[in-house]
Amino acid sequence: MQKRLIVNHQLLDIMVMRLSHQLIENHDDFSDSVILGLQPRGKFVAQRIQSTLASILGKQVPTGYLDTTFHRDDFRRRDTPLTANATKIDFLIEGKKVILVDDVLYTGRSVRAALDAMIAYGRPANVELLVLIDRLYSRHLPIQPTYVGRHVNSLQSQRVLVEWKGEQAPEDNIWLITKNEE
DSSP, rough: EEEEEEHHHHHHHHHHHHHHHHHHHHHHTTEEEEEEEETHHHHHHHHHHHHHHHHSSSOOOOOOEEGGGGGGGTTTTTSSOOOOOOOOOSSSOTTTTTEEEEEEEEEEEEEHHHHHHHGGOOOOEEEEEEEEEEETTTOSSSSSSSEEEEEEOOOOEEEEEEEOOTSSSOOOOOEEOOOOOO
């Protein structure tokens, strides 16, 4: 297995700051906007965005976490059952501008599942997608992000790993992993 660093911790901090400023440009004071991190990995991105926005705006932006396990199109096709993650949405999304947040956009299937899962909590006025990494040329569904940290060309056999400091990693980093062919 080969790991190639594509975003180091300093660049990741800059990306999060840039994405936060882009959100402020479009959502102003967030009076009718909310953030939903897609479980399991988008939760960490959403927390980082929320923290950055709080330091800039001086107030907390409503942020929750959405589990999509039972809305996935491959839910019943797996050999081992999927384990559900927690959903935490303690605010209304009816009529709100919702920013879905995930770490990596690959095929678009997780986002499709998130759209289905989100409807159980109300009908938003608008939905946008924020991702740290957009893996280009790999979409199975016509889903495109509104906000992107970085576009990455990658092969189907590769994967992108986002590591967060404290979660089994010494620093925040984003890696492109290639499995060795045998």
